[in-house]
Amino acid sequence: MSTLIPCIIAGGAGARLWPVSREATPKPFMRLPDGDSLLQKTFARAAALKDVERLLTVTNREVFFRTLDDYRPLNQTRIELDFILEPFGRNTAPAIAAAALHVSQRYGADAQLLILPADHLIKDVAAFVAAVDNARPLAEQGRLVTFGLVPTHAETGFGYIEKGQALNDHSFQVRRFIEKPDAATAQRYVEGGQHLWNGGMFCMRADVILQELREFVPQVLSAVEHCLERSYRKEGPHELQVELESDSFAQAPDISIDYAVMERSKKVAVVPCQLGWSDIGSWQAVRELIPADEQGNQCTGETVLHEVSNCYIDSRQRLVGAVGLDNLIIVDTPDALLIADGKRSQDVKLIAQELKRLGHDAYRLHRTVNRPWGAYTVLEEGPRFKIKRIEVKPGASLSLQMHHHRSEHWIVVSGMARVINGEDELLLDTNESTFIKPGRPHQLSNPGVIDLVMIEVQSGEYLGEDDIVRFNDLYGRAPITPGTR
Amino acid sequence: MSTLIPCIIAGGAGARLWPVSREATPKPFMRLPDGDSLLQKTFARAAALKDVERLLTVTNREVFFRTLDDYRPLNQTRIELDFILEPFGRNTAPAIAAAALHVSQRYGADAQLLILPADHLIKDVAAFVAAVDNARPLAEQGRLVTFGLVPTHAETGFGYIEKGQALNDHSFQVRRFIEKPDAATAQRYVEGGQHLWNGGMFCMRADVILQELREFVPQVLSAVEHCLERSYRKEGPHELQVELESDSFAQAPDISIDYAVMERSKKVAVVPCQLGWSDIGSWQAVRELIPADEQGNQCTGETVLHEVSNCYIDSRQRLVGAVGLDNLIIVDTPDALLIADGKRSQDVKLIAQELKRLGHDAYRLHRTVNRPWGAYTVLEEGPRFKIKRIEVKPGASLSLQMHHHRSEHWIVVSGMARVINGEDELLLDTNESTFIKPGRPHQLSNPGVIDLVMIEVQSGEYLGEDDIVRFNDLYGRAPITPGTR
Numbered sequence: 001m002s003t004l005i006p007c008i009i010a011g012g013a014g015a016r017l018w019p020v021s022r023e024a025t026p027k028p029f030m031r032l033p034d035g036d037s038l039l040q041k042t043f044a045r046a047a048a049l050k051d052v053e054r055l056l057t058v059t060n061r062e063v064f065f066r067t068l069d070d071y072r073p074l075n076q077t078r079i080e081l082d083f084i085l086e087p088f089g090r091n092t093a094p095a096i097a098a099a100a101l102h103v104s105q106r107y108g109a110d111a112q113l114l115i116l117p118a119d120h121l122i123k124d125v126a127a128f129v130a131a132v133d134n135a136r137p138l139a140e141q142g143r144l145v146t147f148g149l150v151p152t153h154a155e156t157g158f159g160y161i162e163k164g165q166a167l168n169d170h171s172f173q174v175r176r177f178i179e180k181p182d183a184a185t186a187q188r189y190v191e192g193g194q195h196l197w198n199g200g201m202f203c204m205r206a207d208v209i210l211q212e213l214r215e216f217v218p219q220v221l222s223a224v225e226h227c228l229e230r231s232y233r234k235e236g237p238h239e240l241q242v243e244l245e246s247d248s249f250a251q252a253p254d255i256s257i258d259y260a261v262m263e264r265s266k267k268v269a270v271v272p273c274q275l276g277w278s279d280i281g282s283w284q285a286v287r288e289l290i291p292a293d294e295q296g297n298q299c300t301g302e303t304v305l306h307e308v309s310n311c312y313i314d315s316r317q318r319l320v321g322a323v324g325l326d327n328l329i330i331v332d333t334p335d336a337l338l339i340a341d342g343k344r345s346q347d348v349k350l351i352a353q354e355l356k357r358l359g360h361d362a363y364r365l366h367r368t369v370n371r372p373w374g375a376y377t378v379l380e381e382g383p384r385f386k387i388k389r390i391e392v393k394p395g396a397s398l399s400l401q402m403h404h405h406r407s408e409h410w411i412v413v414s415g416m417a418r419v420i421n422g423e424d425e426l427l428l429d430t431n432e433s434t435f436i437k438p439g440r441p442h443q444l445s446n447p448g449v450i451d452l453v454m455i456e457v458q459s460g461e462y463l464g465e466d467d468i469v470r471f472n473d474l475y476g477r478a479p480i481t482p483g484t485r
Numbered sequence: 486m487s488t489l490i491p492c493i494i495a496g497g498a499g500a501r502l503w504p505v506s507r508e509a510t511p512k513p514f515m516r517l518p519d520g521d522s523l524l525q526k527t528f529a530r531a532a533a534l535k536d537v538e539r540l541l542t543v544t545n546r547e548v549f550f551r552t553l554d555d556y557r558p559l560n561q562t563r564i565e566l567d568f569i570l571e572p573f574g575r576n577t578a579p580a581i582a583a584a585a586l587h588v589s590q591r592y593g594a595d596a597q598l599l600i601l602p603a604d605h606l607i608k609d610v611a612a613f614v615a616a617v618d619n620a621r622p623l624a625e626q627g628r629l630v631t632f633g634l635v636p637t638h639a640e641t642g643f644g645y646i647e648k649g650q651a652l653n654d655h656s657f658q659v660r661r662f663i664e665k666p667d668a669a670t671a672q673r674y675v676e677g678g679q680h681l682w683n684g685g686m687f688c689m690r691a692d693v694i695l696q697e698l699r700e701f702v703p704q705v706l707s708a709v710e711h712c713l714e715r716s717y718r719k720e721g722p723h724e725l726q727v728e729l730e731s732d733s734f735a736q737a738p739d740i741s742i743d744y745a746v747m748e749r750s751k752k753v754a755v756v757p758c759q760l761g762w763s764d765i766g767s768w769q770a771v772r773e774l775i776p777a778d779e780q781g782n783q784c785t786g787e788t789v790l791h792e793v794s795n796c797y798i799d800s801r802q803r804l805v806g807a808v809g810l811d812n813l814i815i816v817d818t819p820d821a822l823l824i825a826d827g828k829r830s831q832d833v834k835l836i837a838q839e840l841k842r843l844g845h846d847a848y849r850l851h852r853t854v855n856r857p858w859g860a861y862t863v864l865e866e867g868p869r870f871k872i873k874r875i876e877v878k879p880g881a882s883l884s885l886q887m888h889h890h891r892s893e894h895w896i897v898v899s900g901m902a903r904v905i906n907g908e909d910e911l912l913l914d915t916n917e918s919t920f921i922k923p924g925r926p927h928q929l930s931n932p933g934v935i936d937l938v939m940i941e942v943q944s945g946e947y948l949g950e951d952d953i954v955r956f957n958d959l960y961g962r963a964p965i966t967p968g969t970r
Contacts (some may be wrong), residue, residue: 306835306836319822321825324829328824337804344808347809379865382899385899411894453867455870
């Protein structure tokens with residue numbers, strides 16, 4: 001059998017899971033109750049397959065370092081990591097075209113791609129492994145193999161796949177793909193046994209999907225081919241990054257792989273499977289993962305409830321007192337609170353869309369902002385001051401930088417810091433502090449083996465994140481540029 | 486006419502207005518949309534009366550400095566302030582007994598008391614002044630005059646007063662006091678025109694109420710007399726404080742003035758009045774003060790709403806996104822969030838009671854804690870560190886103190902600080918910082934004329950508020966004691 005390359009495709013922002021999922025921390029990074037992210041679950045699932053030596057991830061370049069951070073603790077077997085880094089989302093057809101071109105060029109035209117969305121959940125990993133085992137020989141024969149999830153209820157939020165003639169004991173031709181049905185139709189599908197959910201997972205040879213893309217959407221393939229030629233490559237000992245060039249990637253039509261190829265190709269097959277699958281598409285889907293108490297409530301964090309039933313309450317930092325509520329979804333984060341009728345969990349995306357339209361920070365960012373070197377959290381802002389907690393990973397450094405208008409007081413509360421402050425270089429231990437004057441080039445790094453946690457008090461007349469001059473940057477960001485550190 | 490002494494009586498915690506009203510910041514301190522507190526409104530109302538030269542306040546000793554802070558900007562005419570400071574609440578009969586004894590001893594047995602609850606709202610101050618003018622001659626004649634509010638709706642949450650024979654054009658004898666009625670009875674009362682709300686305001690001569698207390702509840706009067714003899718008095722140029730002694734005050738029965746005297750005395754009269762009165766007894770009552778938008782929503786702070794109607798949303802620091810809600814009360818504070826069915830606003834007290842039972846901080850304290858010298862706010866706590874914003878009023882000082890286990894970093898972000906740090910004394914300007922080692926006696930004061938705002942980062946193994954040794958204290962607190970600053 002030819003080589004199998006799992007391709008994790010990280011797509012949309014998960015607007016229906018606002019305020020936890022946001023543009024800069026999209027749905028794949030959402031943590032489940034066991035502490036793992038959806039992305040980590042997806043990686044672990046791919047790593048559980050036989051003979052996986054390399055794995056390709058197609059994701060936004062903004063989340064590259066976070067993706068590495070999520071993979072690192074799971075990658076004990078040292079799977080080689082390839083990344084295709086998108087400047088912006090362009091739907092699944094261009095992403096899969098780029099993946100197929102990359103795999104074909106690098107691992108052979110007959111290498112198989114296993115397309116895995118980064119933000120779905122599969123509870124039964126053994127069943128998943130078995131389904132992939134069933135799909136691979138079909139892919140080898142030149143089929144575009146979809147995984148059809150046996151419906152557990154009359155869901156109106158998914159597309160369906162209608163089975164055709166049996167190909168063998170565990171696979172079928174596909175009669176047709178069907179868009180989201182109405183409730184009555186969905187009910188008939190569940191009862192009829194001929195329809196399966198389309199979960200967006202595929203197994204196929206690189207040359208086969210490329211051929212179909214060329215036939216049905218040649219402009220997608222040619223735009224992505226052109227883009228890949230112009231893209232920046234960076235190869236490390238265990239990682240390869242392909243950073244897609246923006247202008248040429250923007251030429252690729254925004255179209256899904258279903259619409260571009262699957263609904264038209266004669267080569268599509270489906271492997272029905274029961275995987276304990278969920279797309280975690282809304283807070284309602286998140287609820288289904290968590291046991292409820294006798295009143296039907298699902299609470300994380302501190303609550304005092306009086307005559308409250310069937311409510312989902314997630315508030316990790318703030319006490320919630322509630323009186324006389326039924327079937328509400330309440331999700332509290334440090335800067336934004338969601339309260340929604342449980343029956344309306346799909347409409348949460350309307351709030352996220354409105355925030356996007358307004359250009360509101362709460363659409364894009366969390367109070368805690370992840371950076372290649374760690375993270376920072378704005379604790380408080382006021383006239384002439386801003387207080388941040390800064391966490392720097394062991395061995396990591398911020399850029400050498402300078403601010404014109406603000407001074408910074410740094411107090412180490414955990415770990416050890418190495419500080420360059422103008423001409424001086426010093427080590428600050430826990431409970432020590434220093435002071436950076438405006439105009440003074442400075443750099444912070446963590447020379448230790450545990451996280452450095454520091455409180456920074458900025459003061460000055462102007463405290464915008466754009467008052468920064470960067471002199472160097474370990475993470476390949478622009479050498480001198482306005483931007484956040 | 487004899488002297489009139491308005492007596493502002495600050496009572497219960499306002500548990501139905503949790504999480505804004507809490508034990509240490511009770512309902513009189515709650516701010517109205519115009520920025521004034523209910524207590525300030527009450528003071529201004531008393532000051533609007535003719536010939537008021539002194540005003541007595543009966544309140545908890547814990548809120549004495551905050552009460553002074555609230556009065557100060559309003560007391561342009563330099564009304565002399567007497568305070569009776571309770572160690573704990575003991576209902577209205579002991580409070581009014583103490584007020585009457587104090588007024589009688591100090592301003593004459595025939596001086597009149599005008600009892601004003603500290604946490605009600607009266608919109609029509611001119612009508613209030615007129616009602617007091619009507620009450621005073623009756624009080625002079627030896628009546629216990631109540632103010633009966635003409636009902637505007639069939640309220641089941643108040644007691645009622647039934648009018649008896651007319652005494653003159655604008656006053657009546659009282660046939661009886663009636664406990665909170667059911668809805669049908671309340672409706673009859675409104676339509677019948679013979680019943681008035683009992684708002685807890687009274688006008689009466691000190692000697693008359695003392696005589697009635699002696700007749701009906703002699704044990705209340707004797708316990709309070711004994712307590713006053715043992716109490717600590719402190720007289721300043723414009724203020725007199727009587728701090729009630731705990732053990733003897735605890736001997737006074739916990740009983741309301743209505744139950745102790747008003748429902749039994751033959752001397753009671755009532756002056757009907759229309760004052761635009763509200764007891765602000767629940768979030769529903771707060772709602773009635775604020776205009777609603779076209780959807781019936783009343784929002785303070787940033788909101789993004791989709792199909793939300795008739796909701797009260799008060800969230801000053803956090804964005805609220807809401808979907809598909811009707812008639813909810815949502816009140817967000819830095820550490821606690823209330824979400825209640827609008828029809829159940831009375832039941833909010835059950836949440837507060839449960840928090841009290843649990844000994845939870847969110848019953849007693851806000852994230853911002855007021856002190857005689859200003860206030861502090863815990864911004865963040867973590868292992869081995871705690872960050873506070875400290876505000877010190879112009880001219881104020883904290884005690885000279887020392888901590889065994891923690892060091893403190895101080896950064897001035899606004900104003901000017903005078904710091905004693907061991908042997909050293911220094912001035913810190915905005916944007917300057919200093920460091921206090923464990924074991925070092927230190928003192929912080931504000932020598933300037935604007936507020937000093939400082940960020941304090943504490944670090945150390947133990948950061949409890951009880952790691953403090955106080956060497957002096959300007960505010961008469963124990964010289965060396967565990968406690969909060």
